[in-house]
Amino acid sequence: xxxxxxxxxxxxxxxxxxxxxxxxxxxxxxxxxxxxxxxxxxxxxxxxxxxxxxxxxxxxxxxxxxxxxxxxxxxxxxxxxxxxxxxxxxxxxxxxxxxxxxxxxxxxxxxxxxxxxxxxxxxxxxxxxxxxxxxxxxxxxxxxxxxxxxxxxxxxxxxxxxxxxxxxxxxxxxxxxxxxxxxxxxxxxxxxxxxxxxxxxxxxxxxxxxxxxxxxxxxxxxxxxxxxxxxxxxxxxxxxxxxxxxxxxxxxxxxxxxxxxxxxxxxxxxxx
Amino acid sequence: xxxxxxxxxxxxxxxxxxxxxxxxxxxxxxxxxxxxxxxxxxxxxxxxxxxxxxxxxxxxxxxxxxxxxxxxxxxxxxxxxxxxxxxxxxxxxxxxxxxxxxxxxxxxxxxxxxxxxxxxxxxxxxxxxxxxxxxxxxxxxxxxxxxxxxxxxxxxxxxxxxxxxxxxxxxxxxxxxxxxxxxxxxxxxxxxxxxxxxxxxxxxxxxxxxxxxxxxxxxxxxxxxxxxxxxxxxxxxxxxxxxxxxxxxxxxxxxxxxxxxxxxxxxxxxxxxxxxxxxxxxxxxxxxxxxxxxxxxxxxxxxxxxxxxxxxxxxxxxxxxxxxxxxxxxxxxxxxxxxxxxxxxxxxxxxxxxxxx
Numbered sequence: 001x002x003x004x005x006x007x008x009x010x011x012x013x014x015x016x017x018x019x020x021x022x023x024x025x026x027x028x029x030x031x032x033x034x035x036x037x038x039x040x041x042x043x044x045x046x047x048x049x050x051x052x053x054x055x056x057x058x059x060x061x062x063x064x065x066x067x068x069x070x071x072x073x074x075x076x077x078x079x080x081x082x083x084x085x086x087x088x089x090x091x092x093x094x095x096x097x098x099x100x101x102x103x104x105x106x107x108x109x110x111x112x113x114x115x116x117x118x119x120x121x122x123x124x125x126x127x128x129x130x131x132x133x134x135x136x137x138x139x140x141x142x143x144x145x146x147x148x149x150x151x152x153x154x155x156x157x158x159x160x161x162x163x164x165x166x167x168x169x170x171x172x173x174x175x176x177x178x179x180x181x182x183x184x185x186x187x188x189x190x191x192x193x194x195x196x197x198x199x200x201x202x203x204x205x206x207x208x209x210x211x212x213x214x215x216x217x218x219x220x221x222x223x224x225x226x227x228x229x230x231x232x233x234x235x236x237x238x239x240x241x242x243x244x245x246x247x248x249x250x251x252x253x254x255x256x257x258x259x260x261x262x263x264x265x266x267x268x269x270x271x272x
Numbered sequence: 273x274x275x276x277x278x279x280x281x282x283x284x285x286x287x288x289x290x291x292x293x294x295x296x297x298x299x300x301x302x303x304x305x306x307x308x309x310x311x312x313x314x315x316x317x318x319x320x321x322x323x324x325x326x327x328x329x330x331x332x333x334x335x336x337x338x339x340x341x342x343x344x345x346x347x348x349x350x351x352x353x354x355x356x357x358x359x360x361x362x363x364x365x366x367x368x369x370x371x372x373x374x375x376x377x378x379x380x381x382x383x384x385x386x387x388x389x390x391x392x393x394x395x396x397x398x399x400x401x402x403x404x405x406x407x408x409x410x411x412x413x414x415x416x417x418x419x420x421x422x423x424x425x426x427x428x429x430x431x432x433x434x435x436x437x438x439x440x441x442x443x444x445x446x447x448x449x450x451x452x453x454x455x456x457x458x459x460x461x462x463x464x465x466x467x468x469x470x471x472x473x474x475x476x477x478x479x480x481x482x483x484x485x486x487x488x489x490x491x492x493x494x495x496x497x498x499x500x501x502x503x504x505x506x507x508x509x510x511x512x513x514x515x516x517x518x519x520x521x522x523x524x525x526x527x528x529x530x531x532x533x534x535x536x537x538x539x540x541x542x543x544x545x546x547x548x549x550x551x552x553x554x555x556x557x558x559x560x561x562x563x564x565x566x567x568x569x570x571x572x573x574x575x576x577x578x579x580x581x582x583x584x585x586x587x588x589x590x591x592x593x594x595x596x597x598x599x600x601x602x603x604x605x606x607x608x609x610x611x612x613x614x615x616x617x618x619x620x621x622x623x624x625x626x627x628x629x
Contacts, residue, residue: 037611054619054622054623054626057626058626061626113492117496117499117501118499118500118501119499119500135440135486137487137501138486138487216446216489217492220486220487220488220489221446221487221488221489221625222485222487222488222625224622224625224626228622228625229622232618232622235341235343235344236343236448236618237614237615237618238343238346238347239611239615
């Protein structure tokens with residue numbers, strides 16, 4: 001009896017936290033998106049969102065950049081994570097990968113501004129080969145490069161632990177039975193490490209949809225995502241209702257992404 | 273488990289120590305004086321020596337807080353958390369705050385030094401009788417260019433920005449009113465146009481500038497222009513002045529045919545608790561000697577004609593920052609266009625940013 005009571009007591013701070021800082025704000029956003037500036041109920045914000053071409057295009061843009069960032073990150077992280085499971089001092093290597101996340105994001109962004117600028121490291125290097133200053137800053141390349149750099153640790157870690165959990169005997173068995181390296185990867189490694197890949201994708205794709213600090217500092221506002229629009233509606237025009245509407249759509253999209261990536265895993269389990 | 277508890281204790285102790293320290297540091301400043309004057313101003317927009325001088329002269333204690341945009345300031349004043357006695361909105365924000373009943377009416381009799389302000393800076397459209405605002409600094413919207421990349425004197429009008437050879441050279445200020453405004457002005461329309469068709473036209477023309485734009489940014493522009501990162505920047509005169517202090521290759525022009533004339537103004541919000549001090553402070557700042565010292569420190573143009581005379585000749589005759597009467601007559605002050613049209617400006621600008629590639 002008392003045991004049950006203490007258990008409910010333990011859950012109180014968590015519940016309070018969730019209600020105050022997760023559920024209430026979400027309801028507030030929803031409420032704002034369903035009202036106009038004089039607090040009357042309206043669906044007009046949503047109608048405007050889907051009828052106005054800009055928002056749809058911005059949505060596609062956000063998706064496209066988030067997709068590119070996730071893809072590049074995955075392409076770099078998967079081999080890296082695999083490599084980490086095979087080396088001796090993997091703890092040190094892991095520490096080296098985590099280390100940059102201790103540095104403030106803004107500082108890293110400013111460091112990259114220095115690296116990409118006309119007199120920066122990149123251009124000094126190119127100068128050695130006689131290639132004149134190339135404009136890196138404020139390009140799609142720079143934006144995706146920096147975003148990838150920042151996201152890599154969050155992709156490597158889950159994949160690393162997923163691969164590490166695979167019983168080496170399974171891989172050996174597949175090799176003994178004459179599977180090629182590609183077949184081993186395709187039928188053994190990849191499906192078994194999928195949960196790690198999935199949480200990596202979720203940890204990167206979803207926040208990438210609404211990046212706005214980087215689009216501004218590194219993209220020079222030439223890359224526009226839904227995050228930029230939200231910031232503009234809340235801070236500049238103070239049209240909180242439209243800003244909240246974009247927020248609601250973004251949350252909805254994120255849920256969809258979670259569902260899609262989540263369902264695949266379930267099917268896999270049934271197949272096994 | 274023990275380890276965890278120890279580390280938690282360590283963190284808590286460190287937090288408590290730091291908290292106590294900051295409390296100790298703040299305490300004397302709050303306790304010592306009986307009366308505070310709380311000023312809410314733009315960052316780095318007042319010579320700190322003047323605050324000390326004011327405190328010595330009057331015995332008030334000045335609490336100085338800063339903001340970085342009119343909108344942020346508006347939100348904070350509206351919420352009313354702190355009883356600010358003085359704040360410094362720009363022109364269109366004065367009328368917006370006035371409409372929202374956030375400003376206290378100013379009793380001009382209590383500010384005898386108002387006589388030092390030039391008549392051309394009074395009775396502007398955003399506050400026709402100066403019932404609510406006293407001009408603090410003023411300036412223009414214009415073009416900064418670097419003579420390393422661009423021949424001196426080759427840029428004189430807004431239309432010059434559209435030249436093909438400036439591909440990916442221009443840093444544009446991230447502000448809907450200014451970007452749309454320069455496009456409107458380049459076609460000879462008013463920078464306060466509300467006509468939907470004219471705005472659409474302005475946006476179409478702006479889209480044509482897309483190829484020349486390197487980035488659309490705000491405060492960072494200063495750094496880039498100083499480091500010779502871009503050839504051209506569209507920005508406000510005050511910002512330009514700061515850039516030019518650090519890079520002698522930069523020059524500022526007020527483009528033809530028209531541009532924006534802006535004012536930052538001292539106002540007293542309704543929430544003010546210490547109005548007497550607020551009046552004394554405004555009067556103090558209008559004292560020619562103080563106004564001149566402030567203008568020297570900040571580098572913006574002062575509307576205080578008596579103070580202008582105290583400035584070095586080189587400064588007050590600098591046509592870049594104290595334009596001639598003829599240029600002045602072409603300049604337009606932004607009006608508050610109401611929520612609907614402001615939204616339209618911003619939507620069109622966002623659309624431009626979206627498609628300008």
